[in-house]
């Protein structure tokens with residue numbers, strides 16, 4: 001086995017880490033941690049340090065680490081057939097079975113699954129399908145996509161544009177001109193408006209209407225949103241938000257893309273976030289929970305309305321000019337089938353509902369009254385603690401104070417992993433669905449301790 005210092009040197013000299021402060025890493029200021037193994041909610045590094053991973057990797061290892069059934073399914077698929085493509089009507093038993101399993105679980109107006117590798121490329125596919133759709137319908141000017149500030153939809157060119165976080169735009173010449181942003185449904189951050197929650201929903205709707213009016217409805221193709229804002233701060237929408245937004249979209253013939261990369265396959269305690277909020281999507285993005293990240297696989301679930309038009313388009317224009325070498329990769333598909341089976345067999349979504357609400361309740365009890373905690377919020381197995389400098393005036397700390405990262409680091413030093421969300425002092429929790437109540441207690445107790453260490 002390689003020595004740790006050797007690995008550290010190779011890491012520093014060769015490995016370009018994503019979403020990492022490159023200069024700080026080079027200076028050795030960031031944690032250098034090499035993860036070796038994992039079981040259920042715990043991971044272990046090469047030095048034998050065991051940590052409770054209360055963020056499930058990047059909210060993706062939903063069934064937990066070390067699941068033998070999925071590992072066996074991957075190995076069996078790799079031995080039988082590691083790869084064949086899915087172009088011009090080809091497939092494998094695993095990819096065809098998985099497409100049926102997904103449609104069996106998806107809202108009833110969904111029709112087909114297009115497989116990709118990551119959440120980003122699935123959203124890229126969505127945008128291309130939307131443009132193709134409107135070209136077939138003879139409305140080439142109806143192309144813009146509306147996204148929300150603080151939405152997260154990937155980090156490619158168009159998907160990084162959809163992502164409504166400054167860090168993903170700045171110095172990359174984004175967003176592209178076809179993407180326009182509207183108000184984030186983030187009630188807690190808009191105390192300046194002095195509105196009730198219902199009034200704030202009406203405000204978000206009015207902002208959307210005004211944007212559509214400004215741009216012209218005949219130039220707007222689609223609206224994309226996560227049922228609950230994820231990377232932008234783990235923010236469930238204000239009351240009545242989705243019903244009111246959908247009304248506006250219908251009125252202006254604007255398609256709805258529901259990005260369920262985080263919420264798909266049980267994170268909110270229902271199979272899809274769309275079930276939870278009564279969303280009628282034209283396209284649904286899936287990734288992370290589809291395989292619980294045992295292999296890279298994503299999908300765009302295409303609704304019946306769009307599917308009919310796409311079919312008509314290829315009759316006129318030849319095969320659809322959109323394909324990835326790894327679309328429906330057999331190993332990813334085998335992992336997906338085994339993962340969805342496990343989700344059912346272990347009734348993990350029911351556990352998620354039970355322990356997720358317990359985690360949110362106990363976190364609120366432990367921290368809800370702390371002078372520097374503005375809000376504890378969540379839904380299903382998602383929970384966030386947002387820090388404020390002053391509760392009454394709802395003022396926030398300077399980003400330079402790094403309060404969120406400091407609390408996350410103190411918690412990490414106590415062997416619990418939470419995520420300091422990238423914009424604002426927000427500590428995010430998204431544990432695997434197999435979290436036990438005892439583990440939830442540990443997360444809450446240690447979080448309260450870390451908050452005390454940093455903020456008193």
Ligand code: PMP
Pocket residue numbers: 058117118119120121123152153154155226230231259260261262287
């Ligand atoms: N959509 C959402 C809602 C996400 O949270 C993410 C990733 N965090 C993505 C898309 C992009 O997925 P990927 O990183 O697999 O490209």
